[in-house]
Amino acid sequence: MSLIQIAVVNQIFLAAIAICLLLVYYNQKKYPVKRTKRKLEVYACGERLTGQEMQIYSEGFYWAFKKTLSSIYKQLLAFHSGKVSDYLTWLLFAIVIFTLFLIGGVLWA
Amino acid sequence: MAMEIYWAIILPFFVAFGMPVLGHVLEERSRARGVVTTLAILASFTILLASLPSILDGKVLVYEIGKWIPPYGIVLAVDAFNYFIALIVTGIGVAVALYSIHHIEIQTAVTKFYTLLILTTIGMLGVTLTGDLFNLFVFFEIMSISSYAIVAFRSNRPAAIEGALKYLLIGSVGTSAILLAIAFLYSVTGTLNFADLASKLPMFQNSVVPLIALALLITGFSVKGVLVPLHAWKPDALVETSSEMAGLIAGVSSGVGLYALFRVVYTVFPYTYSIAPLLLILSVVTMIVGGLMAVIQTDLKRLLAYSSISQSGYVAFGLSLALFTATGVVGGLFHIFNHAIAKTLLFLCVGAIIYRTGTHDMNKLGGLASKMPLTALAFVVGALAIIGVPPTSGFISKWYLYVAGVEAGMIPLTIIAIFMSLITFAYYAKAINRVFLGPRTTLLKNHPREIPLSMLMPMLFFVAIILILGLYPQPVISIINQAGSILSIKAAYVTAVLG
Numbered sequence: 082m083s084l085i086q087i088a089v090v091n092q093i094f095l096a097a098i099a100i101c102l103l104l105v106y107y108n109q110k111k112y113p114v115k116r117t118k119r120k121l122e123v124y125a126c127g128e129r130l131t132g133q134e135m136q137i138y139s140e141g142f143y144w145a146f147k148k149t150l151s152s153i154y155k156q157l158l159a160f161h162s163g164k165v166s167d168y169l170t171w172l173l174f175a176i177v178i179f180t181l182f183l184i185g186g187v188l189w190a
Numbered sequence: 191m192a193m194e195i196y197w198a199i200i201l202p203f204f205v206a207f208g209m210p211v212l213g214h215v216l217e218e219r220s221r222a223r224g225v226v227t228t229l230a231i232l233a234s235f236t237i238l239l240a241s242l243p244s245i246l247d248g249k250v251l252v253y254e255i256g257k258w259i260p261p262y263g264i265v266l267a268v269d270a271f272n273y274f275i276a277l278i279v280t281g282i283g284v285a286v287a288l289y290s291i292h293h294i295e296i297q298t299a300v301t302k303f304y305t306l307l308i309l310t311t312i313g314m315l316g317v318t319l320t321g322d323l324f325n326l327f328v329f330f331e332i333m334s335i336s337s338y339a340i341v342a343f344r345s346n347r348p349a350a351i352e353g354a355l356k357y358l359l360i361g362s363v364g365t366s367a368i369l370l371a372i373a374f375l376y377s378v379t380g381t382l383n384f385a386d387l388a389s390k391l392p393m394f395q396n397s398v399v400p401l402i403a404l405a406l407l408i409t410g411f412s413v414k415g416v417l418v419p420l421h422a423w424k425p426d427a428l429v430e431t432s433s434e435m436a437g438l439i440a441g442v443s444s445g446v447g448l449y450a451l452f453r454v455v456y457t458v459f460p461y462t463y464s465i466a467p468l469l470l471i472l473s474v475v476t477m478i479v480g481g482l483m484a485v486i487q488t489d490l491k492r493l494l495a496y497s498s499i500s501q502s503g504y505v506a507f508g509l510s511l512a513l514f515t516a517t518g519v520v521g522g523l524f525h526i527f528n529h530a531i532a533k534t535l536l537f538l539c540v541g542a543i544i545y546r547t548g549t550h551d552m553n554k555l556g557g558l559a560s561k562m563p564l565t566a567l568a569f570v571v572g573a574l575a576i577i578g579v580p581p582t583s584g585f586i587s588k589w590y591l592y593v594a595g596v597e598a599g600m601i602p603l604t605i606i607a608i609f610m611s612l613i614t615f616a617y618y619a620k621a622i623n624r625v626f627l628g629p630r631t632t633l634l635k636n637h638p639r640e641i642p643l644s645m646l647m648p649m650l651f652f653v654a655i656i657l658i659l660g661l662y663p664q665p666v667i668s669i670i671n672q673a674g675s676i677l678s679i680k681a682a683y684v685t686a687v688l689g
Binding site: 084087088090091094095131133135136137138139140142143146147150153154157160161163165167168169171172174175176179180182183184186187189190 | 355356359360363364367395398401402404405406408409412413419420422423425426461463464465467468479482483485486487488552553556579580581585586589616620623624628629660661663664667
């Protein structure tokens with residue numbers, strides 16, 4: 082890819098950002114919003130919630146994604162057990178696999 | 191007259207060994223030690239920079255230490271492939287030292303910290319520049335041992351000791367594998383010089399010993415280059431490391447580990463195409479595992495550590511594709527650069543957050559953008575660079591990686607790489623949302639405000655570099671382009687060293 086193509090993509094992206102900012106600016110000018118305290122309050126089922134209560138906890142982010150991939154995550158978390166003996170076993174396993182792969186690869190070639 | 195490149199290693203070495211004396215003289219002045227460290231690494235960077243015209247002319251610079259001719263003596267051999275990495279190591283070393291001048295005041299044992307910082311940088315620089323396997327091992331150990339000590343630096347925290355012990359044990363087995371490989375290779379060929387090995391190893395194609403040595407070398411370097419399944423030490427090690435050093439270890443040392451891996455694989459060994467599938471599988475698995483693990487993290491440093499693992503996968507992906515297309519070399523090297531800068535920047539931002547709030551737990555943070563706007567801006571730019579959004583330097587490196595994937599005909603792997611960039615976006619969006627947006631949490635004891643200028647300066651410098659090179663990448667591309675294709679790198683290297 083030439084550097085000219087990179088420059089074109091960059092310019093399109095920057096132009097898009099500039100247009101968005103201009104639209105926001107124009108919109109705020111034409112339809113100014115008065116941010117009163119009541120307007121900024123959050124209601125849920127008749128309850129007033131503070132901003133902090135509205136923040137999603139880190140664990141809650143992408144819960145659907147995590148649930149969908151729960152079986153993969155189970156394996157991954159088991160792999161990242163935090164035990165040095167497990168990690169060293171993987172290291173030895175890697176040496177064996179790499180050696181077999183290389184010998185196999187060279188013989189096959 | 192320009193100084194020889196080996197002064198870039200020797201000069202900071204003197205400063206590192208003189209640091210305890212300096213620390214004794216400047217007992218109360220921690221900043222002076224920081225300034226001396228910054229100047230020492232800056233001198234190293236400047237010495238390297240003086241060789242830029244020769245590298246841009248496509249030359250391979252060979253320095254025979256003590257005038258002993260290769261393969262008998264120690265040589266430093268510098269081509270565009272390793273010159274670029276050496277510039278990254280010293281450039282980021284300068285920024286980290288500068289940042290620590292203010293940050294270090296909250297720590298104890300300042301002299302030891304700066305000695306270890308210089309030794310880590312020298313170790314990485316030595317790994318990059320050396321032209322023989324045994325010196326590579328020696329510098330690798332200097333880099334590793336000083337970084338084990340840095341991880342254990344806050345010895346009053348059990349997690350720091352635990353992380354350092356894990357790093358030490360796994361790292362030691364990794365470097366033992368490298369030493370064993372060196373012994374195997376020497377027993378077969380009688381030499382350890384890269385160029386000499388490259389000319390002699392084709393004669394031993396029927397022997398299984400070089401293959402075992404190669405497997406051991408890939409394992410040893412993959413521990414530092416954090417390729418799955420040898421990556422697990424990293425998150426535990428980085429959580430309690432000071433942020434600036436975590437940046438250096440996460441951003442730069444993994445790049446150096448991968449450089450060593452690919453230098454040895456491509457320059458020394460003759461089985462290049464037999465290795466390609468293994469390296470491609472490792473790189474893609476690393477991308478996926480690192481990315482998926484980053485999504486579920488609640489600790490900012492752990493998230494960055496897993497992100498670093500995922501990005502190492504991208505670097506390995508590019509350099510593996512280098513076998514099929516020269517664009518792979520550009521993508522891989524540019525991504526080492528981009529990842530080093532952006533990840534160091536992100537860790538410096540975390541350092542700033544800890545400096546003002548005392549925590550890196552995302553659940554305890556929130557709404558910092560209004561109180562620390564420049565730190566928030568730096569974090570967002572760093573995250574965009576890692577994701578690969580224009581107009582950051584990350585866009586250029588990722589684009590080259592995807593183009594290399596398509597040129598090499600690895601469409602499914604390229605699609606996986608693009609998909610993992612979306613996952614990268616997902617976990618950085620979460621981090622930005624939790625730490626900088628929303629209302630300021632009441633869980634924080636302190637009232638956060640922007641950090642001092644000396645800490646802010648390196649961060650803003652990195653932001654500027656990321657944006658400038660995103661819009662005008664020509665300076666970096668012109669250095670990388672001198673590396674050319676993998677086969678031309680090997681031919682030029684061997685010819686220059688052996689004559």
